[in-house]
Amino acid sequence: MNTQDLLPGGGHYSAGRRVGNLIFTAGQVPRDADRNILGENITDQTKATFKNLEAVLAQFDAELKDIIKVTVHLENLSDVPGFNEVFAQFFPKNKPVRTVVGSRLNGVLVEVDVIATSAEKE
Structure with missing residues (x-):
C-alpha cells in the first residue's frame, strides 16, 4: 500500500509505504494540505x-x-532543545532510536521521517 494523495508534497512520491510489517514515511513537515x-x-x-x-x-x-526509528532534519541545530521538549511529550516511555541532522529545509524548521511497525491489513 502507498499513500500518494495524503498530505500532498511537491514531488512524485508517496507519503508512506508498507513493506511487510514495516512502514516507511516520507519526510513530513509542518504544512497543511x-x-x-x-x-x-x-x-x-x-x-x-x-x-x-x-x-x-x-x-x-x-x-x-509503533515508531521504531526517527530521522530528524533541523534547519537550525540550536533548535535541538525545543525539538527534544516536544519529542519527549510524544514518546514519554517507548523511545525510538533517532538521528538528528542539520539540513536546508526551504522555509520550515523541521522535517521528520520514520520507520514504524504494524500488522498488515487483511
Whole structure:
C-alpha cells in the first residue's frame, strides 16, 4: 500500500509505504494540505509535523507508539532543545532510536521521517 494523495508534497512520491510489517514515511513537515506552514517556532512546528506523521501512519493502522526509528532534519541545530521538549511529550516511555541532522529545509524548521511497525491489513 502507498499513500500518494495524503498530505500532498511537491514531488512524485508517496507519503508512506508498507513493506511487510514495516512502514516507511516520507519526510513530513509542518504544512497543511494547502502547503501552508503551521507554527512559527520549533515547538509548534514539531507538534504539527508529528500530527502529520500520525495521519500517514493511521493509513496503515499504525500509531506513533509503533515508531521504531526517527530521522530528524533541523534547519537550525540550536533548535535541538525545543525539538527534544516536544519529542519527549510524544514518546514519554517507548523511545525510538533517532538521528538528528542539520539540513536546508526551504522555509520550515523541521522535517521528520520514520520507520514504524504494524500488522498488515487483511
